[in-house]
Amino acid sequence: MTTISVPQSDGSPGTADRPAVEIRDVYKAFGRVPVLQGVSMTVREGEVACLIGPSGSGKSTLLRCVNHLEKIGAGRISVHGQLVGYHEKNQRLHEMHDRDVAKQRRTIGMVFQRFNLFPHKTALENIIEAPLQVLGKSKDVAVAEAREHLEKVGLSDKADNYPTQLSGGQQQRVAIARALAMQPKLMLFDEPTSALDPELVGDVLAVMRGLAESGMTMIVVTHEMGFARDVGDTVAFMDGGVIVEHGDARQVIAEPQHARTQAFLAKVR
Amino acid sequence: MTEKNPAAGTDDVFAAPDMPFAPAAIRAVPVRRPGRWISAAILLVFVLMFFNMLAFNKNFGWDLVRQWLFWHTIVQAVVVTLELTVYAMVIGIVGGVLLAVMRLSSNPVSSSAAWVYTWFFRGTPVLVQLLFWNNIAALVGQQIGFGIPFGPQFLHLNTNSTITAFTAAVLALGLNEAAYMSEIVRAGLLSVDEGQTEAAASLGMRRAKIMRRIVLPQAMRVIIPPTGNETISMLKTSSLASVIGVVELTDASESAIHLYFKAIPFYVVASLWYLFFTTVLSIGQYYIERHYARGSSRNLPPTPFQKLMRMNLSFRRRAYTYAPAGTEKGPS
Numbered sequence: 257m258t259t260i261s262v263p264q265s266d267g268s269p270g271t272a273d274r275p276a277v278e279i280r281d282v283y284k285a286f287g288r289v290p291v292l293q294g295v296s297m298t299v300r301e302g303e304v305a306c307l308i309g310p311s312g313s314g315k316s317t318l319l320r321c322v323n324h325l326e327k328i329g330a331g332r333i334s335v336h337g338q339l340v341g342y343h344e345k346n347q348r349l350h351e352m353h354d355r356d357v358a359k360q361r362r363t364i365g366m367v368f369q370r371f372n373l374f375p376h377k378t379a380l381e382n383i384i385e386a387p388l389q390v391l392g393k394s395k396d397v398a399v400a401e402a403r404e405h406l407e408k409v410g411l412s413d414k415a416d417n418y419p420t421q422l423s424g425g426q427q428q429r430v431a432i433a434r435a436l437a438m439q440p441k442l443m444l445f446d447e448p449t450s451a452l453d454p455e456l457v458g459d460v461l462a463v464m465r466g467l468a469e470s471g472m473t474m475i476v477v478t479h480e481m482g483f484a485r486d487v488g489d490t491v492a493f494m495d496g497g498v499i500v501e502h503g504d505a506r507q508v509i510a511e512p513q514h515a516r517t518q519a520f521l522a523k524v525r
Numbered sequence: 526m527t528e529k530n531p532a533a534g535t536d537d538v539f540a541a542p543d544m545p546f547a548p549a550a551i552r553a554v555p556v557r558r559p560g561r562w563i564s565a566a567i568l569l570v571f572v573l574m575f576f577n578m579l580a581f582n583k584n585f586g587w588d589l590v591r592q593w594l595f596w597h598t599i600v601q602a603v604v605v606t607l608e609l610t611v612y613a614m615v616i617g618i619v620g621g622v623l624l625a626v627m628r629l630s631s632n633p634v635s636s637s638a639a640w641v642y643t644w645f646f647r648g649t650p651v652l653v654q655l656l657f658w659n660n661i662a663a664l665v666g667q668q669i670g671f672g673i674p675f676g677p678q679f680l681h682l683n684t685n686s687t688i689t690a691f692t693a694a695v696l697a698l699g700l701n702e703a704a705y706m707s708e709i710v711r712a713g714l715l716s717v718d719e720g721q722t723e724a725a726a727s728l729g730m731r732r733a734k735i736m737r738r739i740v741l742p743q744a745m746r747v748i749i750p751p752t753g754n755e756t757i758s759m760l761k762t763s764s765l766a767s768v769i770g771v772v773e774l775t776d777a778s779e780s781a782i783h784l785y786f787k788a789i790p791f792y793v794v795a796s797l798w799y800l801f802f803t804t805v806l807s808i809g810q811y812y813i814e815r816h817y818a819r820g821s822s823r824n825l826p827p828t829p830f831q832k833l834m835r836m837n838l839s840f841r842r843r844a845y846t847y848a849p850a851g852t853e854k855g856p857s
Contacts, residue, residue, distance in 0.1 A: 323727055354731055362729035372724035376742050376820045386728035389738060418820035431724075438728060 275337075276301045276442055276473040277322060282331035284317060291317045292328070293497035299490075304474045306484035306505065309494035310520060315477045318494070319444050322475065323364045324357055335364060335442060362390060365435030369447040371427040373419040379406065379430045380415040383437045391438070398437075405433035409463050425456030429463055436467075443467065445476040461487075481524060485509040493517045586790035593781065594794050602777030603798050609694055609763040609773060614756050616699025621706025626736065628711055639707065646704035652765055654701050658693035659769040694766035702759060709751045713744030745817040753810035757803045774798055 277299040284292040291314045299305045307315040320326040321333055324341040333340045341357060342349040352360070374382050383402035387393045393401075406412050409429035419427050428448055435443060445464065449457040461483050468474055468487050478484055484491050488505035493512070501514045512518045579585065593599060627639035646654070657664075662684040669687060672678030688696070717740045725735040767776035778791040785791075815828070 325723055325727065358726070358729050358731045361727055364727070366724075366727035368720060368724060370720055372718070372720040374721065374724070374739055374743075376817075378820070385738065386725075386730060389734055390729045420820060434728070 274301045275299065276303070276335065277475065278332070278334045279318070279322075280332045282318070282321065282333060283329045284314075284321065284326065285329055291497055292321070295331075295494075295497070295499055297492060297499060297502065299473060299475060301473050302471045303489045304468045304472075304476065304487055306488035306491045307475065307477045307494060308479070308481070308484055308491060308520075309500075313494040314497040315494045316446050319446050319475060319477050322442075322444055323361050323366055325366075335360070358390075362438055363441045365438060365440035365443040367428070367431050367435055367443070367445045367448045369450050371419070371424070371431045371451070373427055373431055373434070375419050378416050378418055379411065379422065379433075382419070382430060383434045386434070387437050402433070402437055405436050406430070408436070408466070409433045410459070423456060424452045425459045428452065428460045432460075432463055432467070442473045442475070445474065445478070447477050447479065449478070449480060479524065481509055481521070493520065495520070584789050585793060586787060589785075589787060589790035590793050590797070593790065594797065596781075598777055598781070599774070599794060599798075602772055602774045605691075605771065606760065606763050606773040606775075606798075607802070609691075609698065609766055609771070610756065610760045612695045613698035613702055613763065614759055616695070617702025617706045617755070617759070618752065620700065620703025621708075621710045622741075624703060624707030625710035625714060628707065629714060643704045643707055646701050651697065651701045651762065652768065655694060655697040655765055655769055658688065658697040659690060661688050661693065690766070690769045690771045693769060694763070694771050698759065698763060698766070702755065705755060706752070709755070710744070710748055712751075713746075713748035714740060716747045717743045742817070746814070749810065749814050749817060753806065753813075756810075757806050760802055760806070761799060 275298050277297075279295055279297045282292050282295045283290070293314075295314070295318055297305070307318065309315050317326055321328050322335065322340065327341065338360065339349075340360065341352050343352060343356075344350075373379075374385065377385065380399065380402055383405060384395070384398040387398040387401065388395065403412065403415065406415055409432055411426055411429055411433070414422060414426060414430070419430070422430065432448075448464065449460050452460065457480070461480065464474070464476070464483070465487050476484070476488070485505055490503065491505045491508040492499045492502040493508060493514070493516075494500065495516055501508055501512060501517045508517065509521065512521055624639045624642060627635040628643075630636055665684060667684050669682045669684050670678035671680040671682075721739050721743065722735055725739045730738070763773055764775035766773050767779065770776070772780075774795050778795040781791045782788050812828075
């Protein structure tokens with residue numbers, strides 16, 4: 257196993273000891289192509305864990321396994337002590353019913369590289385959709401909360417705009433607000449700034465930084481090394497479907513131990 | 526800079542900050558296009574010939590057309606044609622959505638059932654299906670029973686009084702249409718980006734809700750134009766029902782022809798009615814498309830009325846507001 261144990265970083269907001277996400281020996285293949293080849297990792301509550309690595313290293317797939325958008329082939333993933341996608345009874349795994357998978361996903365927010373806002377709904381309608389349809393909130397409550405979330409991401413004036421009328425950075429911030437409206441305990445970010453113009457990246461990262469400071473548990477797949485170093489508590493470097501190096505964010509970025517990590521960081525810096 | 530050139534910064538695209546004055550607008554001599562004039566002249570000749578024929582060919586019998594266009598038998602038949610079209614399309618659309626969802630479902634039983642249905646109903650001529658439904662009594666006998674399969678039956682209906690020529694036509698046209706609509710709906714559903722489903726799923730929405738709230742409304746943009754096409758096509762295909770004795774527009778015209786020994790005027794009457802309703806349907810389609818275009822483009826396409834207003838405005842603007850700015854030199 258190439259993973260190393262996660263050192264405790266002192267003073268940073270991610271030091272609660274309860275694990276939020278536990279990933280144990282996860283294997284996954286698309287057809288015959290192996291994507292994850294034995295990944296283990298623990299994310300504690302309040303921790304901001306960044307996944308870095310070259311494309312095709314399996315980091316996005318790992319993230320998508322955490323909310324069961326992808327099924328894992330072997331191993332275990334649990335979120336807040338609950339196995340993802342399966343029930344375990346008498347040491348046998350039972351596939352979860354759709355309804356229970358959906359219930360599990362309510363507490364796990366996800367932000368996508370390509371935003372995936374609903375184009376036929378305005379920014380506000382995008383945000384209130386799930387609170388209305390999934391949580392059964394009343395429209396007044398959902399709208400009031402949605403406006404708060406829009407304000408948090410700095411877009412109060414864009415409530416009635418359709419996604420096509422927003423810039424990429426604005427769309428991604430609406431997407432973050434949409435995920436937050438479900439009051440998740442864990443947020444997954446899948447390369448949230450990779451599809452943005454360079455000058456729009458900052459706005460999105462600022463929102464994510466604020467979220468991290470508020471104590472949200474976050475797993476962030478990113479190519480923004482500055483963000484990983486400054487906001488991340490831990491960084492895991494993935495390559496070829498395994499975690500090559502995993503540790504304190506500043507340490508991994510500033511003084512990578514593994515030769516492969518050093519080579520990667522030298523290129524992206 | 527803007528102080529020196531008062532026209533800059535309003536709507537003058539030429540006045541960049543580092544440009545002391547904008548160049549004069551281009552006034553070029555347009556390219557000569559003699560081909561346009563020649564083709565227009567040829568077309569005009571054909572149009573004149575056509576109208577000449579319409580006006581002076583007695584065989585059209587325009588006075589008969591005027592007389593019979595709103596004849597009560599014809600109007601009744603028009604109503605039957607519309608009923609056939611509406612009922613068949615309702616069956617077609619509802620059945621098509623159902624079949625498309627079944628076809629795309631992960632359940633192998635329902636997806637293959639949908640495939641077989643489409644295979645059968647697309648694979649046989651609709652006229653044969655019409656005749657088949659009309660002779661259904663020969664297949665199932667004089668009574669249709671409803672009850673537990675292979676078990677007792679609770680409800681017995683007389684086949685020939687239940688499946689009249691009209692219901693046979695509605696069933697045949699509707700069930701056949703469902704097969705075509707299912708492919709249209711399926712294309713629409715497949716056109717929606719998978720990321721939409723993933724985003725909705727990650728918010729905790731369940732499959733049926735994702736389909737109804739997220740995927741289907743977006744698929745509508747792709748589904749509407751061919752559905753309009755199908756509806757217009759159905760309006761005319763309903764004329765096949767005349768074969769099994771449904772008194773719809775074509776059948777009524779035929780009967781009138783046999784009564785009065787005048788063919789052309791009654792075909793003109795029928796054609797005018799068909800044309801009228803296809804026009805109405807096309808206009809309806811335009812507005813439905815506009816409704817589902819919400820959010821898909823930055824601006825909704827204008828209604829014909831808005832188009833007219835805008836054209837009017839843009840002519841005026843060109844007429845007096847375009848004074849090329851910067852023709853006077855600004856000091857630099």
